[in-house]
Amino acid sequence: MPTVKLNRKVFEKLVGRKLPEQELKHKISMLGTDLESVDKDEINVEVFPNRPDMLSEQGFARAFSAFIGEKPGIRKYEIKKSNAQVIIDKSVSEVRPYTACAIVRNLKIDDEKIREIIQLQEKLHVTYGRNRKKAAIGIYPLEKIKLPIHYKALPPNQIKFRPLEASREMTAEEILNEHPTGKEYGHLLKGKKAYPVFLDSSGSILSMPPIINSALTGRVTEETTDVFIECSGHDFEVLSTLLNMIVTALADMGGSIESMELKYPDKNIVTPDLTPKKMPIDISYAEKKLGLKLSGEEVKRLLERMGYFVDSSFNVHIPAYRADILHPIDLVEDIAIAYGFDNFSPEIPSIASTAKQDREYGLNHKAASVLTGLGFQETSSYHLTGSEQQTERILMPDEEVIMLSSSVNEEYNSLRKRLFPVLLDVLSRNRHHEYPHRIFEIGSVFSKSSKTETGVNEETNLAVLNASLETSFTEAKQQLDALMRAFDAEYKLEPANYPSFIPGRCAEIEINGKKAGIIGEIHPAVLQNFDLPVPVAGFEIRLSPLYLNL
C-alpha cells in the first residue's frame, strides 16, 4: 500500500485545527488509514487502495478536516470556463483512446511543491493508474505551450524529441529501448503501429504518454505558475475522476481551475467536471447493516463528516474525486467510520447451528496417531518443490509434474507429485542429527487429470520413511501392516519395479481393492542423489482407499 508523507505544519494549516498528538494518532487510524509514524515535523500514513483521492497532502487534509468536524460537508471548487481546446485525433482510438484535461493557474510553486506534485503523480500512477496501464498523468508548464493542444497517434519514426532526464533528442524507439522510463513502461506500447503524443499548435511534442514528457515543454519549474494537465488512458470515467483528484489537490494548494474543451471526433466534452454524483441512501438499510438506530439528522451529520452532502430527499452528493463509491454499502461503511469504529458495542446473536469437522481431517488425525504411536516424527513441507526432486533425483526423469508459470523462487517451480521425494529431502537436510530418523507426512499431491474442474487432481497422501543403519524393507512393511490393522483394511502387496527402489525390494500396495501406493527400500543411487549415508525404506499411499469402508 502506498504511504503518504505529510508535512505536519502544512497539514495542520490545511486541516484548520491542531490536535493533541494522542488524538491526532487515534483519529488518523479511525479514519481508515494506517498510521505509520508521527513526529513534530512529519506524519506518515498508509492510504488504502480504495482512496486514491487521499494520496496528496491536500486530499488527506480535506478528508481529515471533515472527519474531525472542522470543515464537514462537500467542498466547493470553482471552475472558470476557458476556451482552451484539446483536439483528439481518431488515430489514438487504437492505442490510448481517451484523455481528460484541465488548466490550473496562479500556483505558487516552490521546490517542495514540485516534489509534492511529482509524489502525487507517481502514487496515482502506481495505484489508480495501475502502473500507467489504466491511466497516466502529464503536467506541463503552460507558458511553454501554444494552445490548442493536439492528441494524436504518430508512427514511431515520426516521433523525435528530447525527453526528461536525457541530454539529447531521441526517437520513439530510442526512448523505449534506452531511456530508463522507456524501458520500464515500453511494454504498454509494444506492438502498436502508432504511438500517442500530445503536441502543441506549433507542432512541438509535449509528451509521449504513458511514457515520458518532453524536457522542453514538459517540465514544471519554480517559475511555473500555470499548468496544463492531461490524463490519458482507456476509460474516460476513470480519467475524469483521476483528473478531479489532481485539480482539487492543486486548487487546495491555491491554484484556480480552468476547464478545457475536448474535441473528440464524434463529440465535445468539457473537463474537469466536478459535479457530484448522486446516490440515494436508505436509512433503514444502513441501520440493518450496522445494527444501529439512526435518525435522518444523524445520518446527514455522519455523511458530512466523510465529505459528502446529503440533500432533503436523502440523495448523497458524492465528491467527483471519489472513485470508491459503487454501491450504497460504501456509504454505509463511511457512516460507520464517521460513527467511530470504537463506538460500536459488540452483540452476540443466538443462532442455532451445529458444528461439523471435515471427515477426512478427522481420519487423517487417526492415521497420524498410529504413526506417532510407532515413534514417528511428523514433518510439514511446502507443496511447492523443485521439479528435479520429483523426477531426476528419484531416477524417474519422465514423470510429468505440474509446473508453475513464474515462481520468484526458482528452486520452487512446481507442485509436488509425490511426498516421498520431499521426505528424502528432509532426511538429506537432517543427516547431521541423531539417527534413527523416522518421519512421516500427510499432505496434498498434484497430478494432471481431465476429470476435475481445473485439470489438476489433488489427493491426500501419506508418506513414511525410516533411515538408520538397521533400516530394511521388513521394517517398513511392519509399519504398513500396523496401520492397515488399525484401520481394519485389507491390503495386498504386488512385487513391482520402480527405479527409485531396490529391485526385488519394492511392491505396489493395494488397499481395500484399490491401487494405493508403493512400498520399498530406496535405491542407493537415489540415496547418493540425496547425499544420504544410511539405508532408507518406507511407503507412500493415497489415504482415500484406506478410508473406503469406514
Place this chain on the structure above:
Amino acid sequence: MHSRNSTESVQDNPLKESEIADSLSPLERKVLPLLTKYTLLSELVQHSGLQQVEVMRALQWLSNKKLITLSTEEKEIVELAENGKAYLEKGLPEKRFLRALSEAEKGLPFKEIASKSGLEKQELNASLGLLKSRGAIEIDRGIVSITEQGKALLSKQTLEEKFLQAIASEPKETAALSDEEKYALDTLKKRQGIIRIVLRKEKIATLTETGRKISKMDLGANTIEKLTPEIIKKGLWKNKTFRRFDVQVNVPKINFGRRHFINEAVDYVRRIWIEMGFQEMTGSLVQTSFWNFDALFTAQDHPVREMQDTFFIENPDKGKLPDKKIVAAVKKAHEHGVSGSRGWKYKWSQEEAKRNVLRTHTTVLSARTLAALSKEKIPAKFFSVGKCFRNETLDYSHLFEFYQVEGIVVDPNANFRHLLGYLTEFFKKMGYEKIRIRPAYFPYTEPSAEVDVYDKKHGRWLELAGAGIFRPEVVAPLLGEDITVLAWGLGFPRIIKEYYNFDDIRELYRNDLKTLREVKLWTKQTE
C-alpha cells in the same frame, strides 16, 4: 613444569559411608580399590583390565560421589621428530661423516665426504663444526682426516644415540630424565627436527578421606545389581542389599513420536471454531481465477492478479468455469454491477477467469460455499483452516505458502455489531480479553475492519485479523440475493511465531528434526 587443577571442591556426601558403598556401580567397584595404589589414568587402565572410557566413566562417578578428586597434570614429554626417526635408521650425520672418513686413510677433500656420506650440505656443515669441537677431525689444506679421538667416537654409542633409541620405544617425561639423558636432550634440542617436546595432559585421581575408607570395605560381595527372574522367584534378595542408584544423575535423551508443531496449532484453532458451532469448509489448493478472484469481485486488472503476486499454473493453464448462471451473474457484477451497484465498468473476460492459480486466500472456499448453499440452510456458519499461496521471495518474514484461518456467518439478520460480537467471542477463546477494530480495506468486504487484540503479557496491541461484511457484488451473484455474510480471517504464522518465539518465519517449514523433536508442545487451551 607441573600444574594441578582440581576439578571439584571436596564436600561431604550427605549419604552414610555404607550407603555410598552400596551405590557403587560394578565399574566403580573395580576401580576404587586400585586407587589406593595408582593415581594415573594410564595406570588404572593398565591394572583394571577395563577400557579407558570405562575407567573414565568410573572416575567421573566416583568424583561425583566425592570419593576422589580429579585433577589433570601437564607433563613435558620428549619424543622423536621426523629427522630423529630418519637418523635412528641411517645414523646421526656426524657418525656418517666419520664413517666416510674412516675408510680413507689419508683423509678426504670436503666434496668427496659429501658424495660418500650422502649427507646434505647443511648436515655436512653441522657435522664439521661439531666434530671439530670434539677434536674428532683435523683439517689440513682442504683435506679432512679422522683423529684417534674420532675413531673412538665412531666405535661407541654416543649419549645422543642412546637417548634417541630410548625415546623411540617410549617418549619420556623431561622431568624424569637422568643427567646423561638431560645432556643428550640439551644438545639434540639445538639441532633441527630431531626431537620435539610436547605438553601432555594426564588425569590424576586422588582418594578423599571418605574414598579411602570406602576403598577398604568389602565392595560388592553382597549387593544386587540387576533384579533377575531367579532372584525374584527364589527370594535371593532377602539377605542382600540392592545397589543404590544415583537418582539425580543425567540420563541420555530419548525422542518420542509426535506431530509437527504447526499441526498442533492447527488443531487448536479448529477447536475454537468447532466450539463456536461452525462447520468446516475444505477444497482444492488449485482453483480457477473465477473462484479465487472474480467471484470475490476482484477486478481483472487488479494488481493481485499479476504474475508477481500470484502463482499461475503453466499446464494446465486454464480450467472450466462453473454453471452458466453464476458466470453470467459474476460477469454482470463486474461490468455493470448487481443489486444496486455500479460495478467496475470494464469488459470482463471469460478467458482470464479460467486461468488456474494456487489459491491466494481461503476466502475462495467461502465463495464456493456460498454458491453451493441452499436457502433452507440459512442461517449458517462456516470455517476453514488451510494453506494459501503468494508468489513472494522466501525470507525471514515472508513465506510463499502459509495457513489462513477464516470464518463466515450467513445470516439475513446479522449486522456489523454481531461481527464485533463474534470476534470478541472468538478472541476470548484464544485468551485475548480485549479487542478493538479499526477501518480497513479488502476488495470483497464493506465495511472492512482490522482487528487488534490486547496482549496482556507484553502490554501491547497485536494486529491479528481482518474482518468485514461481504460486499453485495460478492454475495448476490453467488446466493441469488444480498444476504448479510459476516467474514473474518487471521494470519496463522503470527500466532505460531508468538507462541514459539521464532524470529525467522522459515522455521515453520524447515523440518529440522532436532527442533521438531525438542520444541515445546502446544499446551495453550481454548478459554
